[in-house]
Amino acid sequence: MGVEAKIVLSMLSSDFTNLGSEAQRMLHSGVDWLxxxxxxxxxx
Numbered sequence: 001m002g003v004e005a006k007i008v009l010s011m012l013s014s015d016f017t018n019l020g021s022e023a024q025r026m027l028h029s030g031v032d033w034l035x036x037x038x039x040x041x042x043x044x
Contacts, residue, residue: 006032 009031014022026034 008033008035011036 007030009026009029011019011022011026011034014026023034
């Protein structure tokens with residue numbers, strides 16, 4: 001069973017005011033997955 005490489009782009013450097021278009025642009029570039037970090041501040 002072989003290992004298959006995946007191309008994953010982080011959306012952290014995207015233009016967040018135009019996130020839909022940014023995601024489409026990345027997907028059209030041939031990536032396998034998009035990665036988005038969710039950071040929550042102030043939860044105790």
